[in-house]
Amino acid sequence: MPGKHMQNRLLAHSTPLILALILLAFVAGVALTGDRALARMAAETLVRVTLVVGLWIFVGNSGVISFGHAGYMAIGAYCSAWLTLKPQAKALFLPDLPVWLANAEWHVFPAAIASGFLAAFVALISGAAILRLSGIAASIATFAFLAIVYTVYSNWEGVTGATSSVVGLTRYVGPWVALAWAVAAIVAANLYANSASGLALRATREDEVAARASGIDQYRHRLLSLVISGFFTGVAGALFGHSLGVLNPDSFYLGITFIALAMLVVGGIGSLSGAVTGVLVLSLLIEALVRLEQGITIGEAALALPSGAQEILIGIVMILVLILRPAGLTGGAEFRLRARTPRLSFDQEQTTTN
Amino acid sequence: MSRLGVFDVSVRYGKVPALTDVTLHIGEGERIFISGPNGAGKSSLLKAISGAVPTAHGRIELDGDLLTGRPPEAVARLGLSMVPEGREIFGRLTVEENLRVGTGIRRDADAVEGDIAEIYRAFPILAERRHASAGALSGGQQQMLAIGRALMTNPKLMMVDEPSLGLAPKIVDQVYDTLVALQEERGLTLLIVEQSSVRAGRVGGRMILLRGGQVVGEGDAAAFADKDALTEAYFGKTGKEAAE
Amino acid sequence: MNTAAQLFFDAASLGGIYAMAALGIALIFGVMNLVNFAHGQYIAFCVFALIVPSTDAVAVMFLGRAPAFLLIPLLLAVGAAAAVASEYAVFRHLRKATPVAMMISSFALGFVIQNALLATYGGRPKAISLWPELNTPVTVMGASVPLLQLIVILATLTVVAGLALLLKKTRIGLEMRAAAENFTMARLLGVRANVVITGAFALSGALAAAVALIMATQTGVADVRMGGQIMLVAFIATVIGGLGSLPGAVAAGFLIGAVSVLLQAYLPLDARPFRDAFLYTLVIVSLLVRPQGLFVPSSAKPRV
Numbered sequence: 001m002p003g004k005h006m007q008n009r010l011l012a013h014s015t016p017l018i019l020a021l022i023l024l025a026f027v028a029g030v031a032l033t034g035d036r037a038l039a040r041m042a043a044e045t046l047v048r049v050t051l052v053v054g055l056w057i058f059v060g061n062s063g064v065i066s067f068g069h070a071g072y073m074a075i076g077a078y079c080s081a082w083l084t085l086k087p088q089a090k091a092l093f094l095p096d097l098p099v100w101l102a103n104a105e106w107h108v109f110p111a112a113i114a115s116g117f118l119a120a121f122v123a124l125i126s127g128a129a130i131l132r133l134s135g136i137a138a139s140i141a142t143f144a145f146l147a148i149v150y151t152v153y154s155n156w157e158g159v160t161g162a163t164s165s166v167v168g169l170t171r172y173v174g175p176w177v178a179l180a181w182a183v184a185a186i187v188a189a190n191l192y193a194n195s196a197s198g199l200a201l202r203a204t205r206e207d208e209v210a211a212r213a214s215g216i217d218q219y220r221h222r223l224l225s226l227v228i229s230g231f232f233t234g235v236a237g238a239l240f241g242h243s244l245g246v247l248n249p250d251s252f253y254l255g256i257t258f259i260a261l262a263m264l265v266v267g268g269i270g271s272l273s274g275a276v277t278g279v280l281v282l283s284l285l286i287e288a289l290v291r292l293e294q295g296i297t298i299g300e301a302a303l304a305l306p307s308g309a310q311e312i313l314i315g316i317v318m319i320l321v322l323i324l325r326p327a328g329l330t331g332g333a334e335f336r337l338r339a340r341t342p343r344l345s346f347d348q349e350q351t352t353t354n
Numbered sequence: 355m356s357r358l359g360v361f362d363v364s365v366r367y368g369k370v371p372a373l374t375d376v377t378l379h380i381g382e383g384e385r386i387f388i389s390g391p392n393g394a395g396k397s398s399l400l401k402a403i404s405g406a407v408p409t410a411h412g413r414i415e416l417d418g419d420l421l422t423g424r425p426p427e428a429v430a431r432l433g434l435s436m437v438p439e440g441r442e443i444f445g446r447l448t449v450e451e452n453l454r455v456g457t458g459i460r461r462d463a464d465a466v467e468g469d470i471a472e473i474y475r476a477f478p479i480l481a482e483r484r485h486a487s488a489g490a491l492s493g494g495q496q497q498m499l500a501i502g503r504a505l506m507t508n509p510k511l512m513m514v515d516e517p518s519l520g521l522a523p524k525i526v527d528q529v530y531d532t533l534v535a536l537q538e539e540r541g542l543t544l545l546i547v548e549q550s551s552v553r554a555g556r557v558g559g560r561m562i563l564l565r566g567g568q569v570v571g572e573g574d575a576a577a578f579a580d581k582d583a584l585t586e587a588y589f590g591k592t593g594k595e596a597a598e
Numbered sequence: 599m600n601t602a603a604q605l606f607f608d609a610a611s612l613g614g615i616y617a618m619a620a621l622g623i624a625l626i627f628g629v630m631n632l633v634n635f636a637h638g639q640y641i642a643f644c645v646f647a648l649i650v651p652s653t654d655a656v657a658v659m660f661l662g663r664a665p666a667f668l669l670i671p672l673l674l675a676v677g678a679a680a681a682v683a684s685e686y687a688v689f690r691h692l693r694k695a696t697p698v699a700m701m702i703s704s705f706a707l708g709f710v711i712q713n714a715l716l717a718t719y720g721g722r723p724k725a726i727s728l729w730p731e732l733n734t735p736v737t738v739m740g741a742s743v744p745l746l747q748l749i750v751i752l753a754t755l756t757v758v759a760g761l762a763l764l765l766k767k768t769r770i771g772l773e774m775r776a777a778a779e780n781f782t783m784a785r786l787l788g789v790r791a792n793v794v795i796t797g798a799f800a801l802s803g804a805l806a807a808a809v810a811l812i813m814a815t816q817t818g819v820a821d822v823r824m825g826g827q828i829m830l831v832a833f834i835a836t837v838i839g840g841l842g843s844l845p846g847a848v849a850a851g852f853l854i855g856a857v858s859v860l861l862q863a864y865l866p867l868d869a870r871p872f873r874d875a876f877l878y879t880l881v882i883v884s885l886l887v888r889p890q891g892l893f894v895p896s897s898a899k900p901r902v
Contacts, residue, residue, distance in 0.1 A: 065698055129882055133889050136633055136697060140837050141885055144878040147830055155871035254826060258709050265702055308713035315710035322703045323691045404786055430788035442783040444776050455776045456787035458769055507788060
């Protein structure tokens with residue numbers, strides 16, 4: 001039935017629409033409260049959506065866990081700093097930049113795109129090597145990649161400021177800008193996942209050997225997905241810098257790697273909806289925990305969680321999800337409209353285990 | 355009382371049934387062949403008995419001890435030993451280490467050395483290569499090793515899955531000669547999965563036919579080997595190929 | 599001063615630490631296909647077990663006050679207990695999960711342990727003083743070598759030999775090797791899965807404790823981040839040694855130690871801060887050349 005097939009393919013594109021509407025409702029809700037702390041939280045959350053959706057484009061489709069994406073994020077973040085910071089500031093803090101970069105004074109938007117392209121380019125180079133490995137060996141190699149980026153950026157005194165923070169980035173990313181990029185990432189992720197390459201790649205996810213035997217050029221599809229993934233991860237890095245205003249190599253190491261993977265796993269690696277759900281759920285949890293760490297007063301008693309409690313709790317949630325619901329909260333399903341019954345539902349056709 | 359009792363056992367992989375209400379009994383010292391075409395459930399039956407896959411329904415007993423619901427290591431402790439399909443020897447261990455892996459469950463530790471000597475007497479080639487890594491043995495030698503390894507647990511019941519798979523006919527003869535000789539010496543109870551009913555008939559014993567996960571016939575193995583018509587009735591078209 | 603001898607002792611002692619850490623990881627991988635990212639945190643945990651839990655800046659010795667003949671077995675037991683507890687709490691429930699799911703959960707567990715240490719002890723590195731007399735140099739073969747380096751080299755050899763003996767000569771060792779090769783078959787022969795896995799975790803944890811003792815003595819610092827760096831190197835060693843291969847892990851540990859010392863000695867001064875970047879790049883290159891690992895025959899199938 002070609003008609004029905006066509007309809008199904010169209011309905012697959014309802015997923016980004018639903019996800020975008022959820023995020024829109026989230027931002028609009030926050031904007032209505034007029035609370036500045038909440039607006040900051042919303043912006044951070046949406047930057048994470050861009051990051052985690054970017055990560056999902058590779059991990060979700062290929063099934064290979066990447067510990068290296070914080071590296072692409074760092075590359076994007078610093079690239080945007082190089083392009084947008086005031087030349088006087090760069091002369092002072094980053095004296096070894098080449099002249100054309102030292103004098104550049106771009107607007108944030110083109111800088112973010114350029115950051116995405118730089119990260120995508122590095123993804124192409126690093127992926128060309130790493131993705132020749134299979135499964136777990138590739139995962140460990142991505143870890144080595146992260147360590148390389150971290151070592152370089154924490155020691156490249158005149159170009160990245162090494163371990164001292166780069167300050168003074170335009171704080172241009174509010175909830176609405178972050179929303180626009182998050183939606184762009186979601187649309188791109190959905191387009192890729194439903195493209196010939198994305199479908200072929202997901203066919204290889206379960207069984208590398210069988211896929212290779214069936215003639216799918218797994219390497220090329222993995223590389224393509226990593227390049228797209230690298231682009232959005234790089235953009236997320238740029239957005240991250242322009243929402244905090246400060247950059248430090250430590251922001252792009254194990255902590256963010258952990259949080260991003262936790263979001264992906266908790267939501268469900270198998271689906272785009274899972275990636276977005278994971279970000280929203282864990283961001284709310286983080287926000288609650290941050291407030292508890294700062295301390296709250298109930299009646300007479302002041303309560304405060306020790307620092308580190310946030311990571312401990314997220315780690316425990318992550319382990320529990322892996323044990324009790326290994327396919328994540330969404331079970332690997334997508335939010336999408338069903339034929340004739342236009343309501344939100346989990347479409348089990350898309351169900352896969354990771 | 356029978357040595358092995360299988361009562362109404364069903365096994366499912368997800369929603370796909372592999373065995374449906376299988377019942378069979380094996381007496382002490384008996385030799386039973388399980389035969390049937392591919393996908394008949396022969397391997398599933400062995401896996402269910404050994405505890406490698408869970409049963410959806412039914413009960414399995416060895417000398418009155420309940421096996422169902424126990425993990426494989428517990429089943430092995432109750433006296434069941436397995437020579438699996440493809441032999442599954444430990445290639446990186448030496449021949450002698452292979453023989454010793456299963457001796458941890460024995461209560462008569464003093465008898466172990468004597469039993470190893472006995473295995474070496476039955477399979478002189480293994481004695482010769484006792485310190486070689488088992489992965490370097492030929493297919494037939496590996497089959498001998500797998501049998502020896504299973505015997506070393508001192509089992510009440512030994513299950514052998516497709517011993518002829520991938521071996522030259524002459525070697526298969528040798529394997530069966532050894533199995534029969536060992537059984538006569540030790541009073542062992544044997545359950546053998548054998549696709550070729552001709553082979554089973556030649557060796558002799560009781561035969562149980564499986565098809566589509568159910569028992570469809572039972573009788574003297576020699577009778578099945580001779581009666582092509584009967585075989586075909588049970589196996590359908592593939593049966594002829596399977597019978598040879 | 600004999601430079602070559604100096605470099606040799608530096609490389610052998612650093613490599614020894616890496617080799618022991620890599621062994622701990624390879625043991626677990628061999629038995630249950632788990633890439634245990636929490637291993638580095640077992641090391642950190644053992645270092646902090648030496649001092650009294652408190653967020654004060656000054657460390658007060660706790661277990662570390664015990665005399666060596668008590669402290670060493672005690673800390674090995676602490677490491678073993680930590681690893682076994684983590685198996686019991688987390689990995690036991692993931693036996694049927696995919697290797698990827700187990701790997702991620704170990705990553706999460708490592709984070710939980712690290713942040714638990716952070717919450718208990720505070721984030722700032724603390725100076726600790728464990729057997730400071732071991733850092734006094736002695737002269738060997740014309741090189742001035744801290745006594746500790748010699749002890750590390752000896753300890754590594756002892757540990758490796760002891761482990762080899764244990765695996766080769768004992769019942770549990772035989773069962774572990776059989777299980778590492780074919781877990782299902784081993785169980786069909788009556789090998790108890792829980793015993794073997796618990797044994798592997800206990801050994802792995804004890805190895806982590808040995809690394810912790812050496813690092814604590816050598817650096818004189820307790821830092822919640824100290825597990826991460828060593829763990830990454832150890833992982834890389836297990837991968838280039840051939841995942842799951844114990845001799846491979848040891849050889850690769852020594853190799854990485856040697857390369858790292860050589861890079862430190864011969865890289866131009868400007869490039870030295872980037873030593874680790876060079877090291878990891880070399881690792882990726884070596885994986886590309888021999889994806890199945892440097893120390894396994896190229897005919898062997900990669901296990902993952």
